[in-house]
Every structure is written in structure tokens, then in C-alpha cells.
Amino acid sequence: MHRFANPTRFLKIAGYVQPWMAAVTLALFATGLYMAFFTAPPDYQQGESVRIMYVHVPAAWMGMFCYAAMAIASAVALIWKHPLADVAAKATAPVGAAFTFLALATGSLWGKPMWGTWWVWDARLTSMLILLFLYIGYMALQGAFDDRARGAKASAVLALVGAVNLPIIKFSVDWWNTLHQPASVIKMDGPSIHPDMLWPLLIMAVGFKTYYMWVLLVRIRQEITANKVRILRLKQVHGG
Amino acid sequence: MAKFMELVKRDLALAFRQGMDSLMVVAFFIIAVVLFPFGVGPEVNTLAKIAGGTIWVAALLSSMLSLERLFQTDYDDGSLELLALAPIPLEVTVLAKVVAHWLTTGLPLIITAPLLAVLMQLPMDGFGTLILALALGTPTLSLIGAVGAALILGSRRGGVLLSLLVLPLYIPILIFGVSAVDAAIFDEAVRPHMLFLGALFVGALALTPWAAAAGLRQALE
Amino acid sequence: MTKPSSNQFWGEDLTCVRGERIVFQSLNFELTPGGALILIGPNGSGKSSLLRMMAGLLQPAGGKMLWAEEAGEPEDASQDMDLHGGRLHYVGHHDAVKPVLTAAENIGFWARIRGGGEDTIHESLDVFDIKHLYDVPGRFMSAGQKRRVNLARIIAAPAPLWLLDEPTTALDKATIKRLEDAIQRHRDGGGMVVLSTHSDVDTPGSKTLNLADFASKAPLDEHVMV
Numbered sequence: 001m002h003r004f005a006n007p008t009r010f011l012k013i014a015g016y017v018q019p020w021m022a023a024v025t026l027a028l029f030a031t032g033l034y035m036a037f038f039t040a041p042p043d044y045q046q047g048e049s050v051r052i053m054y055v056h057v058p059a060a061w062m063g064m065f066c067y068a069a070m071a072i073a074s075a076v077a078l079i080w081k082h083p084l085a086d087v088a089a090k091a092t093a094p095v096g097a098a099f100t101f102l103a104l105a106t107g108s109l110w111g112k113p114m115w116g117t118w119w120v121w122d123a124r125l126t127s128m129l130i131l132l133f134l135y136i137g138y139m140a141l142q143g144a145f146d147d148r149a150r151g152a153k154a155s156a157v158l159a160l161v162g163a164v165n166l167p168i169i170k171f172s173v174d175w176w177n178t179l180h181q182p183a184s185v186i187k188m189d190g191p192s193i194h195p196d197m198l199w200p201l202l203i204m205a206v207g208f209k210t211y212y213m214w215v216l217l218v219r220i221r222q223e224i225t226a227n228k229v230r231i232l233r234l235k236q237v238h239g240g
Numbered sequence: 241m242a243k244f245m246e247l248v249k250r251d252l253a254l255a256f257r258q259g260m261d262s263l264m265v266v267a268f269f270i271i272a273v274v275l276f277p278f279g280v281g282p283e284v285n286t287l288a289k290i291a292g293g294t295i296w297v298a299a300l301l302s303s304m305l306s307l308e309r310l311f312q313t314d315y316d317d318g319s320l321e322l323l324a325l326a327p328i329p330l331e332v333t334v335l336a337k338v339v340a341h342w343l344t345t346g347l348p349l350i351i352t353a354p355l356l357a358v359l360m361q362l363p364m365d366g367f368g369t370l371i372l373a374l375a376l377g378t379p380t381l382s383l384i385g386a387v388g389a390a391l392i393l394g395s396r397r398g399g400v401l402l403s404l405l406v407l408p409l410y411i412p413i414l415i416f417g418v419s420a421v422d423a424a425i426f427d428e429a430v431r432p433h434m435l436f437l438g439a440l441f442v443g444a445l446a447l448t449p450w451a452a453a454a455g456l457r458q459a460l461e
Numbered sequence: 462m463t464k465p466s467s468n469q470f471w472g473e474d475l476t477c478v479r480g481e482r483i484v485f486q487s488l489n490f491e492l493t494p495g496g497a498l499i500l501i502g503p504n505g506s507g508k509s510s511l512l513r514m515m516a517g518l519l520q521p522a523g524g525k526m527l528w529a530e531e532a533g534e535p536e537d538a539s540q541d542m543d544l545h546g547g548r549l550h551y552v553g554h555h556d557a558v559k560p561v562l563t564a565a566e567n568i569g570f571w572a573r574i575r576g577g578g579e580d581t582i583h584e585s586l587d588v589f590d591i592k593h594l595y596d597v598p599g600r601f602m603s604a605g606q607k608r609r610v611n612l613a614r615i616i617a618a619p620a621p622l623w624l625l626d627e628p629t630t631a632l633d634k635a636t637i638k639r640l641e642d643a644i645q646r647h648r649d650g651g652g653m654v655v656l657s658t659h660s661d662v663d664t665p666g667s668k669t670l671n672l673a674d675f676a677s678k679a680p681l682d683e684h685v686m687v
Contacts, residue, residue, distance in 0.1 A: 078454075130408050130411060133404075133407075133408040134408055136404065137404045137405045137408065140401055140404050140405075141391060141392070141395070141401060141405060144392070144395035144396050144397060144401055145394065145395050145396070146396070147480050149480070150394065150458065150459070150461075153458040154391045154392075154395075154455065154458060154459075155391075157387075157391060157451060157454050157455050157458070158387075158391055158405060160451070161387055161409070161448075161451050162409070164447065165409050165412075168412050168440070168443075169408070169409075169411055169412055171412075172411065172412035172415045172416060172436075173411070173415070175415065175416075175419070175436075176415040176419065179419055179422075234480075234482055243573070243574050246570065246573050246574050247574065250570050253561075253562065253566075254559060254561060254562070257561035257562075258561055316555075317555050317556070317557055317558070317559070318553050318554070318555025318556060318557040319555075319557040319559070321516075321518060321551065321553055321555075321557075322551065322557050322571065324518065324542070324546070325516055325517070325518070325542075325546035325549065325551055326543075326546060326547075326571075326574045326575060327543055327544070327546055327547030327574075327575060327576075328543065328574060329543050330542075330543070457542075460518050461518065461519050461520065
């Protein structure tokens with residue numbers, strides 16, 4: 001009976017893993033940022049502003065990764081009714097939304113020197129913007145019910161619907177973009193990227209991943225504690 | 241099939257006797273489009289350029305307006321429980337309600353669209369395509385909207401929440417719908433855009449009743 | 462009435478969780494042909510939840526419900542909701558009477574999607590003495606009249622199992638008597654009835670299930686529901 005799954009074991013393991021995750025994340029960020037700022041070469045066209053890429057690109061990746069993680073956790077929650085999956089999906093949403101927002105903000109900062117404007121309806125940025133809307137919808141739905149279980153189930157269905165739709169949205173935005181004279185899109189994932197640029201990018205990407213794991217653990221533990229408090233309150237009311 | 245028609249007939253009867261729903265949707269559609277000339281100026285070329293997009297965006301919003309009630313009244317008066325308990329798969333019930341919703345909102349929108357196209361100075365070449373694209377796209381709007389309408393049942397803020405859930409999912413339909421009209425005006429191939437609209441419709445037809453039924457089941461628990 | 466059926470319906474070790482609270486657990490019930498089960502218990506003890514669970518609207522958090530036809534193997538009733546839904550009539554707190562449809566249209570719709578015909582509408586109206594409401598739209602009806610229309614609905618298309626949640630709400634004495642008679646006829650034909658009630662409904666030979674006996678005793682500290 002998953003509904004009564006005992007989170008004590010999870011809490012124990014999470015307690016061990018969490019400081020390690022924090023340490024790895026900080027180390028990776030320190031190395032990645034140092035390389036991004038000092039060892040990576042400036043771009044021959046874009047100059048120093050290309051260094052935004054080391055935050056922008058991993059953030060964009062994480063925005064999509066978190067949505068996928070959320071959809072998978074939602075599927076697990078719906079099919080196997082595993083309670084930790086519900087909590088994991090719930091905990092992932094704001095993190096993913098924050099990454100997506102970071103990608104949009106850095107994209108906008110990057111766009112100013114590149115295009116001379118803060119916002120360009122570039123296919124990539126537009127897709128990220130819609131992804132942010134999907135996150136906002138998910139979080140809004142989750143919080144819209146008095147009964148937490150209902151919010152969790154409804155938003156899990158929405159996450160799956162969104163996951164099916166994302167490739168379609170991505171495709172249609174690309175299509176739309178090619179119809180309206182494509183903006184000079186920055187090529188950042190071409191195969192010919194220089195190793196001096198690739199290494200800091202990858203280190204930052206892994207750093208973002210471990211950061212996500214770290215925050216996820218913190219948020220899940222927090223959620224479980226909040227649940228305990230709520231159940232104590234319920235016991236007060238119902239004398240259970 | 242007889243039971244399916246029974247469900248559609250009931251929803252149509254309710255819509256017609258409850259009165260103004262369809263008319264209000266059409267009225268909103270017209271007013272929303274008419275706002276644009278005030279916003280961008282009545283210059284013929286400007287209007288012609290944005291006509292297709294404006295009409296599509298307004299159609300999207302009008303179709304969404306009436307979605308909130310798709311399951312809400314049945315949910316409030318207990319009918320939804322009985323529909324779920326009827327010996328008909330809930331997915332089929334959802335589909336019947338979507339058909340009724342489209343007949344009472346999508347279809348009137350399509351009929352009104354040519355009038356608005358005239359007001360918006362849409363070039364004559366685009367008329368046929370606009371209607372055809374709307375005919376292919378509006379059922380998909382109703383299908384996707386049904387999922388949103390099922391998920392918000394019993395929530396604290398229905399209407400605004402629904403638009404937040406559904407509008408991002410409408411974007412592909414908007415893109416292909418408008419690009420079809422534009423292609424017709426600029427004498428380019430309309431077919432690929434229409435095929436995508438058709439594909440979206442078929443995909444939505446296959447998947448959304450299932451998702452909406454899942455949403456309804458958890459709403460009834 | 463249709464030929465006497467001999468279905469059986471029972472539940473084993475049922476647990477109900479609502480809003481992170483165990484409402485009842487280790488609950489067993491059994492219904493045999495012609496049987497009636499009266500649910501009693503204080504507010505919040507889970508009478509409505511149990512009825513919704515029996516209907517398949519609410520999934521049990523634990524345990525299972527089984528249904529057996531005359532000689533067939535018992536099957537899990539919560540597996541196929543459409544099939545199970547066809548075997549039962551559920552009367553909940555809401556009357557599902559549409560304000561713009563007449564009594565006949567309201568009842569007729571529910572009968573037709575269950576394969577019933579027009580001829581049963583008159584008969585069902587007669588059972589609850591509301592023939593005069595035949596072409597009266599729901600918006601003109603009082604609460605008691607709506608309830609009677611809702612009850613007439615379950616007469617119009619037969620189903621072996623009746624699940625009635627507080628069916629006597631808003632009914633006068635004479636109508637409660639009519640309901641008792643209808644339940645008796647249903648049981649005489651082999652039908653089964655489960656009903657929850659605060660007032661007395663006369664159902665001879667019925668069993669009583671006190672939900673308070675199955676309230677959760679185990680503290681939740683050990684196994685916190687996430």
C-alpha cells in the first residue's frame with residue numbers, strides 16, 4: 001500500500017546525500033564559472049558577451065529537463081500512486097520554472113548587444129516562453145484546490161498533456177519562425193564548438209543538474225515535514 | 241451510437257433552452273475583433289495584414305469563454321456522477337459533450353467569420369481558406385479545452401485558471417491556422433498548413449477524450 | 462418486474478482515505494439477492510464515502526469489492542467502471558434535475574442512456590405520485606419534487622443494485638412510504654439496496670452497518686501519508 005509509504009527511509013538517505021550534492025554543486029559552479037570567465041576565449045563576433053552562454057544554455061536545458069522529470073514523476077504518481085512521485089513533481093515545478101525564467105532573462109541580456117533589442121521572437125526564446133507558461137499553469141492548477149490530493153492529481157494529468165504537447169509546440173514555433181524572416185539566431189550547439197568553450201559549458205550543465213538534485217532533496221524533505229505538521233493538525237480536529 | 245446521439249441531443253437541448261450561450265460567444269467574437277481597428281487604426285493595408293491573425297485570436301478566446309461551463313453545471317447538480325456511472329465509456333461521454341460544444345460555439349464562429357473578414361479588409365483570396373481552417377481548427381480547440389475544463393472542476397478560481405491552462409496549448413493551432421490564411425493571400429501552397437491542422441485534429445481526437453475522462457474521474461472522487 | 466436475479470455483491474477489508482484522513486478501515490459488507498443494508502453512523506463516519514465507493518466513483522485505498530452473477534466467477538467490481546455502473550443506480554446528495562428539462566425529459570434521458578424506453582416513464586412517475594409533473598420543467602419544482610423525480614429515475618430503467626444516500630431528504634411521510642414500497646418491490650425481484658439514513662426507513666429484514674465500528678484506531682504517526 002503505497003499510500004502509507006514510509007518516508008522515514010527516504011528522509012534518512014536524503015539526509016546523507018544532500019550535503020554531498022551541495023558540495024559537488026558548489027565545486028562545479030566555482031570551476032565552471034572560473035573557466036567561463038577566464039579560460040574560455042571570447043567569440044570573434046560577439047566578444048565578451050558570449051560568456052552569458054555558460055549560464056543561458058544550461059538553464060535552457062534544465063528548463064526542458066525539469067519538465068520531462070515532472071512529467072515522468074506525474075506518470076509514476078498516476079499509474080503506481082507512489083506518494084513520493086507526487087511530491088517530487090510538485091517540488092520540481094518551481095525549480096524548472098526558475099531555470100526557464102533564467103534562460104529567458106539571460107537570453108534577453110544576450111540579445112541586447114547582439115540584436116540591439118531586449119527581445120526578439122526567436123524560435124528558441126519563444127519556445128522557452130511558452131514553456132514558462134506551461135509551468136505557471138501547472139503551479140496554478142496545483143494550488144487551486146482545497147484538497148491537496150486533488151491538486152496533485154489534476155496537475156499530474158496536466159503535466160502529461162503538456163509533455164505530449166511540447167514537441168508539437170516546439171515544432172510549430174519553428175515553423176512559424178521560418179515563415180517570418182528568421183532572426184539571426186545564435187548558433188550555439190553546432191558540432192564545431194571549440195573545446196575551450198565546450199568544457200566550461202558541460203561543467204556548468206552538470207553543475208546545474210546537481211543543483212537541481214540538491215534543491216529537489218531540500219524541497220521534498222520540507223514537503224514531508226509540512227505533511228507531518230498537517231496530519232498532526234488533522235488529528236487535533238478529528239481526534240484520530 | 242444511439243446513446244452517443246442521445247448525449248449530444250441532451251446537451252444541445254440544454255444549450256438552446258438555457259438560451260443565450262451561443263449568441264454571447266458570437267457577440268464576444270465580433271466585439272473582440274472590432275476592437276482591433278480602434279487599436280491599430282482603420283488603414284486598409286494595416287487591417288488586411290493582421291486580419292487573419294486577429295480573427296483567429298478572437299476565435300480562440302471566444303471558444304475558450306464557454307468552456308468553463310462544459311462540465312461545470314453537470315458537476316454542480318450531480319449529473320456528472322450519473323453520467324460517469326452510465327454504462328457508456330466516460331471517454332465517449334466526453335466526446336459527445338465536445339461535439340455539442342463545437343456545434344453551439346465553433347460552428348457559429350465559423351458562420352460569423354466571413355462577416356468579420358469583410359470588416360477587417362481580408363483580401364478575397366483568403367476567405368475560403370479562413371473558413372476551412374476554422375472548420376479544421378475549432379474542433380481541436382473544443383477537444384483540448386475539454387481537458388482543461390475537466391481539470392478545473394472544483395477548483396477555487398475556475399475561469400482565469402482555465403485560460404492559463406488552455407491558451408498555451410492552443411498556440412500550434414493558432415500558428416497553422418493563421419499561416420494557412422496568409423499562404424492563401426500570398427498565393428502560396430495552403431495544403432501543408434491544412435494538413436498540419438488536420439493532423440492536430442486527429443491527434444487531439446485520439447488523446448484528449450482519454451485525458452479529459454481521467455480528469456473527470458479524479459474530480460468525482 | 463424482470464425475472465428475479467441472483468447477483469451478489471460484497472466488499473472485503475475496505476479502507477477509505479479522504480483528505481489525508483482514514484475515514485474507515487477493515488470494513489466488510491455482503492449483499493445477497495433481495496438483501497438490504499442500512500448504513501448508520503455519526504457525521505463524517507463515511508456513509509456517503511462508502512456508497513460512492515460501492516458505486517465505483519471512489520477508489521478504495523485498500524481492499525476490494527466483488528460482484529458475482531448467478532453462477533459466474535466473482536469479478537473485481539472496481540476494475541471496469543462502465544460495466545459496474547450499468548448494474549447500479551446511485552442517488553446522491555444532488556438531484557441531477559436540469560431546470561430547463563421537464564420531469565419526463567429528465568427521467569427519459571437517464572432511462573434511454575441505460576437502454577430503457579419511453580413506456581417506463583409514466584410508470585415511474587406513478588410510483589412517486591408525480592404524474593402531474595410530466596411536462597413541468599425542473600426550475601418550477603420544489604426540493605421534494607426534484608427528489609421524487611430523481612427517485613423515479615431509478616425506477617424507469619431497472620438495475621440490480623440501488624445505492625441511496627439519504628434518500629428521504631426533503632420527502633414527506635406519504636412519499637417515504639412510497640419509497641419503502643418501491644424498495645420492497647425491488648427486493649422482492651431479487652434486487653439489492655444499500656441506503657444511508659438519519660430518519661427511519663422501514664426495510665424489513667435488513668442488516669445494519671454502523672460505520673463508527675470501522676473508524677481508524679491506529680495512530681498516523683508511524684506511517685505518515687505523504
